[in-house]
Amino acid sequence: MSGFRSFLQAQRRRLPVAGVLACAFLLKPVQDRLEARLDRASADPDILYFASPSIVKALALGYDGLVADVYWMRAIQYYGRREEAARRLIRYKNLPALLDIVTTLDPRMADVYRAGSVFLGEPEPLGAGEPLEAIRLLDKGIARLPGDWRLGFDKGFAYYLYLKDRGRAGQAWLDASRVPGAPPWMEGLAARALSEGGEVEMARSLWQRQLEEATRQDIRENARNHLHSIQADEDIWTLEFFVEKYAALYGARPRRLDDLVSAGLIRFVPADPSGVPYDYDPDSGWFSLNPKTGVRYIKMTYDYREEFRERLRRLYDAVKTQTTKTSKR
């Protein structure tokens, strides 16, 4: 007993330090325990305490720029956390209000209108599926920054892709083409949209333009993903078409895609845009992207499969007729 006492006596300075350190180390596991007990589904009530831009502006006390930055970061986090969004009743209920607050506090943040319109306009689950809100945001941007042709370009883009309204898309691009400094191709784009047809080619040229001209990495990446997805769709439809032709000629589907080449139907088996071969199921005749693919597939909002197959059929028939004529001679 006296030994223990003398030990305590000797360590009287070290013991409190050790105690504090032990408590500090214990804090983490205890906090983890508490966190594990949280009901994650109810952890995000998705409440925006101040939804009115004018109230937030008044409360900003002149630090409008800083508060706009904070709300912009909040909007990005709100949009970017996909898992959290999936648990909400409405995925991006507060996104329009958040973007409205940012652009009211700092109306000159052009990228907020641009990226925000993509966040709002893209169909669920990629975006909020609110194309009209996207256009409203862009209209606000065009009113505040009338010299920025890119906002008009994006407005046309939103009409074209999200609302499939080629007429209004063309009009938006035409308006944007009249802004000083707008690139010369804008007028052509407007003309093409205003004329009938050419829907996919138009989309492809738009994404290509964004890929080449966007300065922001995320916008270029989005354009590349769309281009790759269009390419993958068309590759798969082409392969399906020739598999059917093979089956019509030989009475069964090919076991391997190389059989299509051996049969002279195609010259080579295409790989997806990332260079990974497509998966093929000979029993069902279905194609899909290989799990190892580098393509981040985005389902297109327009369906032109039948139109594409019809074009292929005509092309196939024309080549076949030509080949028959040549062999007869």
Place this chain on the structure above:
Amino acid sequence: MRVAAIARNTFRENIRDKILYNLILFALLMIASSFVLGQLTLGYDDKVIIDLGLSAISVFGSLIAIFIGIGLVYKELERRTVYALLAKPVHRWEFILGKYLGLVFTLLVNVVIMTAGLALTLAYRGGIPLHGYLRLLPAIYLIFLSLALITAVALVFSAFSTPALSALFTFFLWIIGHFNLDLLRFSRTTESAPAAFIFKALYYLLPNISNFSMVDSRNVIQSAAYYEPLNAAAIGWATIYAVLYCAVLLTLAAAIFSGRDFK
């Protein structure tokens, strides 16, 4: 000369009070912002750093102005050091002016060091032209003017009230000072003539802090964040306003202090 001696002493006292510790917090804020913002924001990295830097200069400066300003006179009274000082051939207005200038100089040193920190953070990120740095200076100058005005407000309260009440009064006036334009709007929209008069009187009477945050209907910090120039004449008018308002407040503080009985 006596004013300078009191000012120098006030500055030394502030340094002894570890007032410059806030600079460490500011430095940490700037370093963290330059690393973390890239992860949180989409574009506007340098804008966010400028917004954060200038707002921090303004907020930290205002807090220092309020919380040191309120104790400037009260502390001397409480410690009874004022008796020793006033026993010497020093006028009471010299004491007030010296105290004021000492704190304003402390704030100036703070602002200069924080500006250097902001410039270094921006230089670390790179890609900002020289004129971009220069366009920050008018905004920083206007922030400094607002700090000088708040210090004068705090000093007036310090001359007759306790620190707790002075802090409360000054803080509220600082908040109200951002809403002065609303008072003007009320005076224009109300149909009652006496109410319009009261609103108008309050508009002129209360310190108009928004004179230093809004110039020509443009937010000063935002303009700096977009490297936009500010109108020199407008800055000149804001300077005249600050000088006049501070002169009135300092006279008021000196008058209150002179009227106090220290027996």
